[in-house]
Amino acid sequence: MTKVVEISPTTRHEGHSKLTLKVNDQGIVERGDWLSITPVRGVEKLAIGKTMEQVPKIASRVCGICPVAHCLASIEAMEASIGCEIPKDAKLLRVILHAANRLHSIALHNILILPDFYIPGTETKINPFSKEEPFRSVATRIFRIREIAQTIAAIAGGEAIHPSNPRIGGMYQNVSPRAKQKIADLAKEGLVLVHEQMEFMLDVIRDMQNREYVTVGGQNIPIPKTLGYHNQGVMATSPMYGSSSLDENPTWDVTRWKETRPWEWYMGEVTIDLEDPNYPIGGTTKAGTRANPQMEACNSVPTYDGQPVEVGPRARLATFKNFNEKGTFAQHIARQMEYPDCLYTILKCLDDLDTSGKVIADHIPQGDGSMGWAANEAPRGTDIHLAKVKDGRVLWYEMLVPTTWNFPTCSRGLKGAPWQIAEMVVRAYDPCVSCATHMIVVDEKNRIVAQRIIQ
Amino acid sequence: MREMTADPYLGKYITCVSARSTDKEILKKAQDGGIATALMVYALEEGIIDGTIVAGEGDRPWEPRPIVAMSREDILKARGTKYSISPQIAWLKEATRSFGLDKVGVTGVCCQMQAVRKAQLYPINMRDVPGKVALTVGLFCMENFPYKSLQTIVEDHAAQSLGSVKKMEITKGKFWVHTERGNVSTVPLKATHKYEQPGCHVCLDYVSSLADISTGSVGSPDGWSTVFIRTKKGNEVWSKAVAAGMFETKPIEDVKPGLELLTKLAKEKIDKNRKTLEERRNFGVNKALRDPYA
Numbered sequence: 001m002t003k004v005v006e007i008s009p010t011t012r013h014e015g016h017s018k019l020t021l022k023v024n025d026q027g028i029v030e031r032g033d034w035l036s037i038t039p040v041r042g043v044e045k046l047a048i049g050k051t052m053e054q055v056p057k058i059a060s061r062v063c064g065i066c067p068v069a070h071c072l073a074s075i076e077a078m079e080a081s082i083g084c085e086i087p088k089d090a091k092l093l094r095v096i097l098h099a100a101n102r103l104h105s106i107a108l109h110n111i112l113i114l115p116d117f118y119i120p121g122t123e124t125k126i127n128p129f130s131k132e133e134p135f136r137s138v139a140t141r142i143f144r145i146r147e148i149a150q151t152i153a154a155i156a157g158g159e160a161i162h163p164s165n166p167r168i169g170g171m172y173q174n175v176s177p178r179a180k181q182k183i184a185d186l187a188k189e190g191l192v193l194v195h196e197q198m199e200f201m202l203d204v205i206r207d208m209q210n211r212e213y214v215t216v217g218g219q220n221i222p223i224p225k226t227l228g229y230h231n232q233g234v235m236a237t238s239p240m241y242g243s244s245s246l247d248e249n250p251t252w253d254v255t256r257w258k259e260t261r262p263w264e265w266y267m268g269e270v271t272i273d274l275e276d277p278n279y280p281i282g283g284t285t286k287a288g289t290r291a292n293p294q295m296e297a298c299n300s301v302p303t304y305d306g307q308p309v310e311v312g313p314r315a316r317l318a319t320f321k322n323f324n325e326k327g328t329f330a331q332h333i334a335r336q337m338e339y340p341d342c343l344y345t346i347l348k349c350l351d352d353l354d355t356s357g358k359v360i361a362d363h364i365p366q367g368d369g370s371m372g373w374a375a376n377e378a379p380r381g382t383d384i385h386l387a388k389v390k391d392g393r394v395l396w397y398e399m400l401v402p403t404t405w406n407f408p409t410c411s412r413g414l415k416g417a418p419w420q421i422a423e424m425v426v427r428a429y430d431p432c433v434s435c436a437t438h439m440i441v442v443d444e445k446n447r448i449v450a451q452r453i454i455q
Numbered sequence: 456m457r458e459m460t461a462d463p464y465l466g467k468y469i470t471c472v473s474a475r476s477t478d479k480e481i482l483k484k485a486q487d488g489g490i491a492t493a494l495m496v497y498a499l500e501e502g503i504i505d506g507t508i509v510a511g512e513g514d515r516p517w518e519p520r521p522i523v524a525m526s527r528e529d530i531l532k533a534r535g536t537k538y539s540i541s542p543q544i545a546w547l548k549e550a551t552r553s554f555g556l557d558k559v560g561v562t563g564v565c566c567q568m569q570a571v572r573k574a575q576l577y578p579i580n581m582r583d584v585p586g587k588v589a590l591t592v593g594l595f596c597m598e599n600f601p602y603k604s605l606q607t608i609v610e611d612h613a614a615q616s617l618g619s620v621k622k623m624e625i626t627k628g629k630f631w632v633h634t635e636r637g638n639v640s641t642v643p644l645k646a647t648h649k650y651e652q653p654g655c656h657v658c659l660d661y662v663s664s665l666a667d668i669s670t671g672s673v674g675s676p677d678g679w680s681t682v683f684i685r686t687k688k689g690n691e692v693w694s695k696a697v698a699a700g701m702f703e704t705k706p707i708e709d710v711k712p713g714l715e716l717l718t719k720l721a722k723e724k725i726d727k728n729r730k731t732l733e734e735r736r737n738f739g740v741n742k743a744l745r746d747p748y749a
Contacts (some may be wrong), residue, residue, distance in 0.1 A: 176555055
């Protein structure tokens with residue numbers, strides 16, 4: 001008999017979300033919904049009428065982990081709309097900033113997922129906050145990687161969190177020769193560390209793939225071999241940076257995208273009738289509680305060819321490097337494999353960077369209302385911003401962020417998982433829920449659903 | 456090390472001397488003893504700093520523009536007092552960003568030293584700044600002028616063209632203007648008061664009490680500076696620089712007019728401005744103007 005269990009809130013990812021799960025007698029998910037319950041902030045609506053310079057700085061504030069993705073995607077959407085080509089050295093600085101941000105984000109995600117994993121060959125789970133070895137040296141390495149990444153981002157981008165240097169038409173500042181050398185030195189130090197960290201993580205993940213079960217709340221929970229499998233396919237625009245409608249051959253097709261409403265993909269009202277007070281830490285939602293994912297979801301559902309898709313590191317590797325594994329652990333593996341590329345990219349860009357080169361376009365058109373889009377391959381996947389700019393002001397603005405693409409896809413990937421490890425499936429997407437919750441959701445009669453929920 | 460002196464008007468300091476740089480090139484265009492320039496050049500050459508914010512040349516004559524100097528030549532370009540506002544701190548964070556500095560030097564007047572210290576202790580959107588400030592050299596400052604004021608004083612009151620001015624100086628109750636061709640004009644300070652920046656009237660610091668090292672003209676003879684060595688960092692840098700032969704020094708006690716005049720002027724500034732602050736409390740009828748020190 002089908003029962004409904006709910007984990008709310010979910011933990012160890014960015015933002016506020018929950019899992020409403022229909023499970024069979026063995027506790028295996030038959031149909032799972034993972035949805036954002038982060039209050040809608042409506043960035044896209046409030047952007048209308050504001051200047052094209054200001055909107056990217058607001059969009060950046062959607063998320064403090066991947067502000068670089070939103071800042072760059074937003075600026076480049078404006079540049080695509082007005083038809084502004086930026087100088088080469090500005091682009092190089094943006095790529096350095098971008099790669100540094102991806103680096104810090106992967107390392108941060110290591111901290112979030114490691115508590116689900118075991119020291120290879122043992123029954124001891126990894127606690128990155130413990131003073132004991134080997135935890136302490138792993139944590140120290142992760143912190144140094146993040147420090148290096150944030151420092152590089154601050155130098156190239158002006159600020160690690162909410163970069164100040166990018167502007168419509170390029171960058172405010174080129175860097176000094178000293179700054180260029182400093183980035184190179186840091187990148188070389190980081191390269192050694194990320195190779196070590198990647199090998200460590202891959203060992204930990206492979207150990208997990210060989211395990212039969214994991215312990216959750218004192219219980220042994222079997223791990224299905226197909227954990228997290230789905231048939232939604234993947235979408236990616238670039239192995240590293242992104243694409244935009246200014247490109248000669250854009251790698252994303254706006255005509256294949258369609259925005260849909262949550263209730264085309266989520267379940268309707270259900271009543272929780274399975275409750276586990278021992279789920280760590282604090283138990284699950286009380287039996288008798290009603291849930292309604294269709295109405296509660298604060299995310300919308302963008303589709304590609306009419307279906308939700310997976311975006312992120314695995315999507316990039318599958319699209320560009322023929323990576324052919326799928327599911328939860330394949331996603332983890334793909335993410336670790338992106339580590340070294342971040343630093344090789346930075347070093348390559350530094351080689352090409354001319355510190356006395358100009359970083360702002362000579363002419364910045366003010367726009368005639370044409371639609372432009374830019375895709376940034378954010379740490380979590382394809383982040384697409386679309387804009388229409390006229391006379392320097394934003395007429396229309398849309399953000400299709402990675403975790404928004406992943407919400408319904410991941411929900412389908414939950415099927416077949418014991419509900420106690422549904423969160424492990426979610427974490428493999430490295431969700432960024434506040435990223436995914438930035439829009440106003442409109443129902444059939446064009447009433448604003450999100451506003452109704454807030455009331 | 457000498458015991459710390461805590462003077463109510465001159466701030467806390469370890470030692471005070473009269474000094475001048477031994478570098479002839481620096482002295483050629485220095486306002487006084489070349490202390491600010493020589494210290495920053497020495498700190499750069501010794502790796503104590505890897506860049507410093509100085510008041511460089513702006514777009515108009517005698518209009519300062521803050522720059523991040525990373526070479527001796529750039530530091531030397533900032534020699535000479537510009538009696539107009541130079542927003543030094545505007546580059547404080549950027550110095551740690553696109554300039555890629557690890558050890559930032561800052562020069563400026565008293566209020567700019569205050570800004571640096573505040574950013575170090577209360578960094579509000581000033582990430583990385585607290586740990587990267589390496590050396591601060593503060594100038595004595597009685598008051599400052601907006602650029603329009605400076606134009607009016609020099610062009611109208613002193614009847615000189617700004618383009619021909621070589622040096623300006625406020626001393627002995629007068630605003631002095633020296634031209635390249637050797638003319639000297641003076642304006643009685645009384646005539647300049649209405650051109651002062653109003654914000655200077657609530658300032659309670661004359662000798663840059665919060666700098667690592669502060670330096671100024673009053674108290675020492677022409678061509679020499681009065682120097683306070685205040686912090687551990689300042690003492691370290693100064694001792695090394697003196698040992699390396701960068702400065703000629705004399706104990707301030709052996710110099711005329713010495714600390715007596717300096718204390719008198721510091722007291723005048725602080726007492727006058729404290730009165731202004733008190734008046735702000737009763738500026739309106741049953742209401743006050745804000746007091747940032749409250």
